[in-house]
Amino acid sequence: MTVRIGVITFPGSLDDVDALRAAKIVGAEPVSLWHADADLHGVDAVIIPGGFSYGDYLRAGAIAAQAPVMRSVVDAARGGLPVLGICNGFQVLCEAGLLPGALVRNAGLRFRCIDQQLTVERTSSVWTSRYRSEYDDVRPILIPLKHAEGRYVATEHDLDALEAEDRVLFRYHGDNPNGSLRDIAGICSADGRIAGLMPHPEHAIDALTGPGTDGLGMFSSLMDSLVGAAS
Amino acid sequence: MARVAVDVVIKPEILDPQGKAIQAALARSGHAGVTEVRAGKHFELDVDGAVTDEELERLAGSILANPVIETWTVTRLADGEAR
Amino acid sequence: MARVAVDVVIKPEILDPQGKAIQAALARSGHAGVTEVRAGKHFELDVDGAVTDEELERLAGSILANPVIETWTVTRLADGEAR
Amino acid sequence: MTSTGMTSGGMTTTSTTGNDLTGSEIAQDTVILAAASPEKPQPYAELGLKDDEYARIRSILGRRPTEAELAMYSVMWSEHCSYKSSKVHLAYFGETTTDAMREKMLAGIGENAGVVEIGDGWAATFKIESHNHPSYVEPYQGAATGVGGIVRDILAMGARPVAVTDQLRFGPADAGDTARVLPGVVAGISGHGNALGRANIGGETHFAASYAGTPLVNAGCIGVLRASDMYTAHASGVGNKVVLYGSRTGLDGIGGASVLASATFSDAADGGARRKLPSVQVGDPFAEKVLIECTLELFAADLVAGISDLGAAGLACATSELASAGDGGMIVDLDTVPLRAEGMSAAEILTSESQERMCAIVEPAKVDAFLAVCAKWDVPAVVIGEVTDTGRLVISHRGEVVVDVPPRTVAHDGPVYRRPFHRPDSQDALQANTSANLPRPADDELGGLILRLAASENLCAKGWITDQYDRYVRGHTVLAQRSDAGMVRVDDETSLGLAMASDCNARLTALDPYRGTQLALAEAYRNVATSGATPLAVTNCLNFGSPEDPGVMWQFREAVHGLADGCAELGIPVTGGNVSFYNQTGSEAILPTPVVGVLGVIDDVARRIGPRFGQGRTSEMLFLLGETRDELDGSEWARVVHGHLGGVPPLVDLAAEQRLAGVMAQAAKAGLVTAAHDLSEGGLAQALVEMCVLSDCGAAITVPPPNPFVALFSETPARILVAVPTSRLGEFAQLCEEHSQPSSALGTVTPTRPRLEISGVADISVAEMREAWTGTLPALFG
């Protein structure tokens, strides 16, 4: 079966082409989705890419969360469609209420573009199963990160709940680049199907253009789960 | 036509590095009397007569501010007054 | 100890892309009664008694706002009042 | 938004009622009024026009110009737009470009940006522009709009912008104003540039006292296109529509026209307020990003017959240039232009420098499709005029003709100055004051000196700056910051890549502008070669003081000649450039700063060479390619240790540079070199520090006798430090021999010993070097 992965383009999206390329590399059919079109065109999963949707002029992700396509994404996600928000996409998912918490200005106040080590905290999600190792200790992965508003904040109550429900997907390893609470780099829904993270796995799919290929696992994991489900 | 100000500030329990940096800059340039700064956003809206206080409250709390991290106040300004 | 609000907005003749984008977003989400939005910054300062209005004016115009492109207003808030 | 009712009547009929100064409306200055009131005094001097220039305008028109015409001529005849002081010298680039050099050039000097063929049907275009003064007044917005402007320039060639660069110069790093300017400039480039989705792949950052009141902010952009798809800025095809699209036009940056408003409209309701308008423009990165995507979609759908960006001089520039390069005529109705401010005069609309706008020439049958694409992207677009063959640019406003001029006279027939130039007398003393008498360090001081120089402001790591730039976006970046050259893959379907580097050591151009500029060329050329790419074309951004100073004019002329002669020797053409004069604080000019950019091409990006050794399992040896002479005048050692600038720059040997580039290209192709870094400021010592720290790996070397200080700190050009796998030593030696390339073995890479051991001279840990090299900017800027 062909797996169709949709990637949303908002005005101001930047890394939509990278996400489409990642989908293609793992053997999926990449499908472009347009912000103003509420139709999801029958895709099997949706990626909300990085960038500055609508200029991020109110709060990062806030205006995009109101876009027609997002109303469909919210409904479909509640129905179990796998959804991944990367960077701005993560911000959109929080603003749309699909994930708890918010992303605010980096503690250091500056935009940062660095290669960052992450620990994979949960390997039982559709987005991270490939990082499962024979042993329990998954080695840190190296993924680029680039944002000015990536400090994850949530109430203590929400943070405790995230931990209790095993919904922290990634944590920053080594230096915390933005002051995120509890070093959180990415989280997911309880069933692991809706995920968001600040770093950019789609920029780590080819050693020629990224710091390595550690990001590929996220897209391959999705393929495993979708192809597995179909067969 | 009325003018409305909406001020949004980050909740006190959330770290405000920008406020801190500004406070430090003020202290460095001789304004040590400013002991704390919180940085937020200020919006001025022109709204037509039909817009009620409830609608303003709703749009402030759902769009202009993110209640997870921010608090806000809505103030109708006197005619022509800008803040 | 007093609390002071400083509101900074971009001069009316200078492009305010934020305000424009926010107004469009509000209109799209059913708040068409909002006909114009100007986006600016809102600072809340805690200042000790020795800080005069002149000093506040000076620091607002030199550090909180960029007089080349912005205008500002300084308001002393009533005790404990947050805006 | 449909095509406007551009009836011929509306364009040619002029009413006289508007001339009555009745009511609160102030009559605008029309062509008819101008013809009827020849004696009316006009503020041409305030607009920067000389008496004879004003007289020329009058004789071109056969009457006095209208206010709108005066505004147009004055901005288009300004130094910035007309190149009136530099033109006579820039002609030398053309004179020295041979047919062989021209072979791959599709567009050259005179176009928005030069275009060169790069193989497989692809072409590339690149350019560097200055945004110096605005960045001093308002660092964030000045730098931001600088990046926006250069990207639109590249877009106007029909190219897809793929990468940006920034060349920065500031006052001393610890100077108070640098703490204002530098973070603001970098935040502007970051905030605006990152939002455009174009990877930042390199640049320069230098500090020197002469830039304290005059920082330099240059921004570069590279674009790619199919060679068959080039658009140029011309308006051909009578009846084709002129479409203005992008942001609304406001009162931004109308420095010149506001003089006009204040001089003639001082009684107008808001005349006084407007006069105080700052001449800064505020950028809207979101609008810019959308404009880029919209324009690329217009290109892809083949809806564009000609195109121009709106930069300096706004519509005045775009309309006059498009018209004069095409069929020679155009009519424009300013009443159709979407405005952001009320009551703008024709002069203001024409000279507004509002950002994020483009002007396209569109066949009538394609106008609807064009407007539909703009609507999809929510980009305002209107037809503002039409191409004619009348030889006149006719512009109406409020139903009256306010401009009626031969467009060439505005765009191209500006004044030409032959400004006096002569070598300043002080140059002799400067050159006589060599570094020969400066005390040199003892051998046991060299270790400390290595660290001291590595931490100095010009040599230290620039990560504090470059980590604020997105280098990953769109997934084509192969090399970026921390490499000698940036490199991008042209697109997903090809392995073809472009490399770019830009350089200028202004200390050396101060000592000898001719030779110093050749050294800048040599360094940028070498940086491209170090990455494994083959240098192909050259651009420049010539930043100088006042052209009215004969000494500055001499520096400028020497720089142009040095660059042109150097390019002729290397066989690569100058395809474009930019001149920025009047960079001075009071009467003190900046160090002459001719930034030279070199573009290179590589067939297979997988073969690129980066600066990191010790990454694989093979053992590697380090070689120094090139020969070292005792050349320390103008060096970083002289500056940091002695605060000294004097003497003559190192000798230029372009044949050696060419040989070196040939060796590197072959070595890359054959995979003989695992890492490379060229030697420039700070010499061998600095190259070793950088490679060890970037590689997180040690090296054990022996410096060639007789003088370790000279071996480590001399700044002789034409040298590259390379790492060669021990399994390939034979092939490497043979390659060098075939090219008669001097090469000396320095030592080995030591992955298990993270130290730089220089036999008998120094032994420093990588951690110590990292701390020294990377600590400086964070300590200064937080």
Ligand SMILES: Nc1ncnc2c1ncn2[C@@H]1O[C@H](COP(=O)(O)OP(=O)(O)O)[C@@H](O)[C@H]1O
């Ligand atoms: N302002 C800047 N913007 C982007 N990259 C920069 C900037 N300043 C320095 N760099 C990058 O930092 C690295 C070191 O710069 P530099 O020492 O000038 O290199 P080189 O000596 O090889 O010309 C290069 O990769 C350069 O592109």
Ligand SMILES: [Mg+2]
């Ligand atoms: Mg170099």
